[in-house]
Amino acid sequence: MQSIFVSKFPFSKNAAEYLQNLDIDIRTLPTYFPNLFKEAFNRLLNLMENKKLPEKIDISLNSPEALIYAIMRVFVELINEDFLRNWFAEAYSKRTENLLHSESPKTLITLASTTFDWKIYNEIQIAGRTYNWKLRFDNFLEVAPNLMAKDWKLVNQHLNKGWVLLVREKLIRLIAEKTKLYILNRKIPRDEIPNLPESYTPYLNALQSKINSIKKNFRSQRIFSDEINKNAYPPCIQFILKKTEKGENLAHPERLFLTFFLLNIGTSIEDILNIFKTQPDYNEEITRYQVEFAAGKRGSGTKYTSFGCPKLISYGLCKKELDEMNWCITGKVFKKVLKNPLQYYSGKIFLLSLKQENKSK
Ligand code: SF4
Structure with missing residues (x-):
């Protein structure tokens, strides 16, 4: 029974106990387990590119999966980037879901x-x-x-x-x-990671450089470069966008709301796709189809409007407590009842444009 957990569910308590019994010092991993060390490194590189783990799993009695998982976790902690942590956790969650369908x-x-x-x-x-x-x-x-x-x-x-x-x-x-x-809640405290030997350095440098190029790519593609737009987003949208920046997986209603909202304020399909690129399960073809469908370019040609505030409240997506304007708390934008985040956005755009006009006078 233990081998199933060690190989298929390496995050499990059973696998953790197995690793504890091996009593391995992580400083010696590159020396004593060079192949597993390289495998963990390659899997992380692959995860950054494809957001996936290899499908094939060694389920033999001496399966190295738990050890590879442990090395990947150390790398993830050392790199300390939220979006990588999220992709890592999401990939193991997906794999677990797939495997459990055929388990007893x-x-x-x-x-x-x-x-x-x-x-x-x-x-x-x-x-x-x-x-x-x-x-x-x-x-x-x-x-x-x-x-x-x-x-x-x-x-x-x-x-x-x-x-x-x-x-x-x-x-x-x-x-x-x-x-x-x-997995996300089991961060390894920094002070529990010992000083690592130099043999770690080239691997960490390579991973860090990959991370830097991903981040640069995100930044150059971000639509938030337009400061006025960014500051005008209602808190519910700002909250979801922050999640995408961290690579957190959005629930289905969050994806729909974000897409409908952005389309309605005139964001291009390409810019919306760029935002979704941080999603752990991003698939260009499927996402493009869905965004084009929402934009009325496919299917019946219906263009969807943004979800209204009551619907967002029922989904738990309203973040009125984060609103610095107090519009969401009072439920009013310039004396009009706030019914839809698009209203918030137009009101704020109006205010910000006035401010900018006054500045340039
Ligand atoms: S009140 Fe409406 S606009 Fe404001 S956070 Fe809630 S859902 Fe968004």
Whole structure:
């Protein structure tokens, strides 16, 4: 059983225990495990380019997956860039989701209960009906709000005495999301990373230079170069854009809202695609299709308007508490009721243009 966790779920507590028993000093990794060290380095380079992990996994008894994962984590911590940390966590979350579809109920239970301390049962009978799974509602709430779509809201679940009843696919989705949060929350404190030998330097330099070129690319492509536009965005949009800058995976409603909003203020399709390039699952072809669809260039030709404030509040996407203008708190923009973030944007553009005119007089 342990080999499954070491090879397929190297972030798990079972894999961590296995590594602890090996009692390896990370300073000696390039010397004693040069091939694994290079493999971890190559996987990170590949992750930066394709945001993916290799599909093939060594599941033998002596699988090196846990060690490779551990070396990658050290590199990620040393580089200390939010977007790389997010891509790393997202890639392992995706891989976990794919693998769990063919795992036994016992593996699902062991992973969720041992690593996440979740309370979980399968094959339960309630009022004559058989449900695949039940999970404590507080465990469900640790991750479901991140998924945002309506069918993840607690009110839309089958509940029974504090348990959420789930089908297998939904449980796997929750475990995958929890995997991402678990990896993100397990940063290695800087002072716990010992001084590393010189053998690390060329690898770290190469990774750092790759990171620098990615960042330069983001900056040169950013639409935020237009300061007026950037400062006029309502807090809900600013919040989502900050997430994209950190490479955090956006939930479906966040992606739709961002796309509809940006299209409605005249942002070009290319500029929107550039914003989505930091997404861990970015696929140029699919994203282009979706953005062009939203712009009315495909399908029925309907151009979508931005989500309104009530809808954004119901999705948990309203960030009125971050508004320095107080418009979102009072619910008014120049005496008019604030119903849509586009209203906020036009009001702010108007104010900022006035300010700029006054400056140039
Ligand atoms: S009130 Fe409207 S514009 Fe303001 S943060 Fe909330 S959703 Fe966005």
